[in-house]
Amino acid sequence: MIDFSSINSTIDSYLHSVLPAQVATLVECAIIAVCAIVAYLAFAIVMIFMERKVCAAFQCRLGPTRVGFWGLLQVFADVFKMLIKEIIDIKNSDWALYTLAPFLVIMSSIITFSCLPFDNGLQVLDFNIGVFFIMAASSFGVLGILLAGWSSNNKFAMIGAIRSGGQMISYELSMSLCILTLVVLSGTMQVSEIVEMQRGGWFIIRGHIPAVIAFIIYLIAGNAETNRAPFDLPEAESELTAGFHTEYSGMGFGFFYVAEFMNMFIIAGIASTLFLGGWTPFYIPGLEGFNEAMEWIPGFVWFLGKTLFVVWLLMWVRWTFPRLRIDQVLVLEWKYLVPIGLLNLLIMTVCVVMGWTL
Amino acid sequence: MSFLNNTYIGNILSAIGSLATGMKVTLCEFFTRKVTECYPENRKTQHIAERHRAILRMPHDEEGKNKCIACGLCQQACPNGTITITTRSVTDEETGKSRKVLAEYRYDLGSCMFCQLCVNACPKGAIEFSNEFENAVFDRSKLIMKLNK
Numbered sequence: 001m002i003d004f005s006s007i008n009s010t011i012d013s014y015l016h017s018v019l020p021a022q023v024a025t026l027v028e029c030a031i032i033a034v035c036a037i038v039a040y041l042a043f044a045i046v047m048i049f050m051e052r053k054v055c056a057a058f059q060c061r062l063g064p065t066r067v068g069f070w071g072l073l074q075v076f077a078d079v080f081k082m083l084i085k086e087i088i089d090i091k092n093s094d095w096a097l098y099t100l101a102p103f104l105v106i107m108s109s110i111i112t113f114s115c116l117p118f119d120n121g122l123q124v125l126d127f128n129i130g131v132f133f134i135m136a137a138s139s140f141g142v143l144g145i146l147l148a149g150w151s152s153n154n155k156f157a158m159i160g161a162i163r164s165g166g167q168m169i170s171y172e173l174s175m176s177l178c179i180l181t182l183v184v185l186s187g188t189m190q191v192s193e194i195v196e197m198q199r200g201g202w203f204i205i206r207g208h209i210p211a212v213i214a215f216i217i218y219l220i221a222g223n224a225e226t227n228r229a230p231f232d233l234p235e236a237e238s239e240l241t242a243g244f245h246t247e248y249s250g251m252g253f254g255f256f257y258v259a260e261f262m263n264m265f266i267i268a269g270i271a272s273t274l275f276l277g278g279w280t281p282f283y284i285p286g287l288e289g290f291n292e293a294m295e296w297i298p299g300f301v302w303f304l305g306k307t308l309f310v311v312w313l314l315m316w317v318r319w320t321f322p323r324l325r326i327d328q329v330l331v332l333e334w335k336y337l338v339p340i341g342l343l344n345l346l347i348m349t350v351c352v353v354m355g356w357t358l
Numbered sequence: 359m360s361f362l363n364n365t366y367i368g369n370i371l372s373a374i375g376s377l378a379t380g381m382k383v384t385l386c387e388f389f390t391r392k393v394t395e396c397y398p399e400n401r402k403t404q405h406i407a408e409r410h411r412a413i414l415r416m417p418h419d420e421e422g423k424n425k426c427i428a429c430g431l432c433q434q435a436c437p438n439g440t441i442t443i444t445t446r447s448v449t450d451e452e453t454g455k456s457r458k459v460l461a462e463y464r465y466d467l468g469s470c471m472f473c474q475l476c477v478n479a480c481p482k483g484a485i486e487f488s489n490e491f492e493n494a495v496f497d498r499s500k501l502i503m504k505l506n507k
Contacts, residue, residue: 058384062394320384321377336370 005121097151104144160243164234177341195278222267268310432476
């Protein structure tokens with residue numbers, strides 16, 4: 001296993017040796033910001049391409065095959081098309097908020113993205129209330145969506161934004177309950193420690209029944225958080241044209257689009273961190289040779305493999321079920337997921353207290 | 359488990375069951391052979407549905423004869439006036455009576471809407487739709503063709 005924290009500290013001590021302390025910190029921040037944004041965009045490209053291919057496969061199609069080999073350049077063509085589109089000034093829109101909204105959405109997404117542990121030490125933000133911070137940072141994206149709907153001065157956008165607000169605030173609850181369930185099991189909120197603890201066994205195995213229930217509820221709530229079908233009410237095409245981003249064109253729309261895909265990646269990343277062991281390899285107790293072979297696979301490969309698998313699960317659901325009605329969405333959350341989540345939290349607590357975990 | 363019908367727990371269980379059914383269907387679909395035809399590349403092997411209607415044809419046998427009796431039913435059946443039949447009379451050698459035969463069967467692909475009413479109207483099965491679909495041309499006059507030989 002490569003330990004990235006040693007590489008980080010090497011770079012850190014080198015910068016401190018050639019630069020004054022404050023400048024060195026500033027340069028480090030700039031380097032990290034550039035790395036995080038580049039990684040963000042790179043994964044966005046991967047996600048959009050994966051979405052197109054997986055969606056096609058679920059619909060018995062091949063997906064894009066013309067642009068580049070196997071359609072690999074399709075996403076670049078899409079982005080280029082979006083860049084050359086005109087950015088329209090909407091009459092009577094609240095210009096400042098209208099311009100701000102996409103940046104709020106993408107900012108919340110990037111902050112949450114930088115909390116993901118890609119490998120040992122390969123993590124931007126890691127502190128003792130990490131999981132708590134992820135929940136807080138991911139939930140202020142809804143503010144951007146509400147602002148987008150409000151400032152567009154468009155009834156479709158407004159209804160979409162209100163729906164989005166109601167839905168995201170509701171589902172935040174059961175998502176947090178699932179994360180709490182795992183915090184009860186791990187006993188810590190620091191992301192790196194949570195991952196480190198799963199070296200002995202992934203939490204979905206160690207927490208057995210309550211962990212599996214929490215995993216499923218987490219995926220449902222996560223799907224709703226990202227505004228994807230069957231919970232895509234905020235942008236229900238058939239009723240609301242495009243919901244909260246109806247009035248956006250060019251890269252304004254592009255930001256919402258990228259943020260939606262990256263939120264899915266982040267949801268999957270958190271799921272793989274909390275439930276599937278993050279970057280820790282899969283071990284079978286007793287099989288030494290197997291465990292050693294698993295050890296040879298680098299941590300970020302494990303993390304990305306697990307994350308993309310969870311993304312695939314989310315896409316599978318997205319291309320299977322039809323859209324719910326708004327009252328059905330809220331009934332599902334408040335009458336089913338929250339009570340089950342609370343009960344599940346109780347079961348997990350009892351299991352941990354009685355020592356029934358594996 | 360009938361005592362659970364329409365109860366809270368029963369609803370959850372039946373919902374999970376029906377959702378799982380749906381997900382099973384799409385999972386099977388994910389792994390089946392894809393139906394997309396990569397058209398220009400697979401020209402040699404492509405499969406066009408047998409009943410696809412691409413162009414009207416009049417089959418001829420080895421002697422170059424067709425089954426058309428020039429009755430004009432297809433011309434009357436066509437909603438678009440795509441078919442124009444010209445006839446000429448010939449005198450039958452045995453009976454000495456004159457009868458109509460087909461002179462020219464003119465078909466305008468440009469105005470055909472492929473409804474198949476002409477084929478259905480034909481009492482002799484003289485015309486049929488074939489699935490040769492690469493009919494694009496640069497000049498509209500080339501779409502008007504004579505079907506009989």
